[in-house]
Amino acid sequence: MNATVLGRDLLQVAFEHAPCAIVVTRNRRVLECNHAFCDLFGYEKQKLIGQLMLKLYPSYADFKSIGDLRYKDLLQNKKCIDERFMRNSRGEVFWTKTIGNTLTPDAPFELAVWSFMKINVGRDKSNDLTMRELEVSSYIANGHTCKEIGRMLHISHRTVEAHRAKIMKKLGCRNTAELVSKIIQLED
Known part of the structure; x- marks a missing residue:
């Protein structure tokens, strides 16, 4: 017992x-x-x-x-x-x-x-992003639209779209799924 x-x-x-x-x-x-x-x-x-x-x-x-x-x-x-x-x-x-x-x-x-x-992946690419791009990327990773992000950051949604395009280019993404996946990896 x-x-x-x-x-x-x-x-x-x-x-x-x-x-x-x-x-x-x-x-x-x-x-x-x-x-x-x-x-x-x-x-x-x-x-x-x-x-x-x-x-x-x-x-x-x-x-x-x-x-x-x-x-x-x-x-x-x-x-x-x-x-x-x-x-x-x-x-x-x-x-x-x-x-x-x-x-x-x-x-x-x-x-x-x-x-x-x-799942942790290194931050090697995060150094290429500006502070504003890192800020925008965190909102993207959490599922916010460009319009929502613009409202939260008090900038136009077109400016957010421009940041999003730059982030995609810097991280080498072809679509939104890749972008979100890479952003999540940067945040680890």
Whole structure:
């Protein structure tokens, strides 16, 4: 009996202090999470328990579309791996590698375990951007339109479009998806 108790305590300690961010979800709500998960997303544990994972996505559209895709993967394979944008408590968007396992194969989201790892890439290109371009790029990475950015920075949306074009050229981007991906990498 004592070994069982010790074994359970040891498993709990291992979970809480694992070096990777781990969350257990029930129907996409946080059931349990470890310290690394709280640190990654910038929330205290009690602010996450019982909350929909939606809280950690950049938008409802991302929550829904990624959920639809991962549900199908888990239904077929019981496991899924992807890279996606997530959002921390300060509203900052960042890129993660996410791995999920379902514990209920017939209803994949009923009970699942997920790990998240922030993808860090060097800042070598950020030195090429001006302070204003870095400022504009952070708004772009967080999904704001040129008009919204213009209003927030008290400049015209045409000026924001010009900054956006310069940023795209400096970072060697061909489309918006590449641009956002590279901006996220610069912010790490």
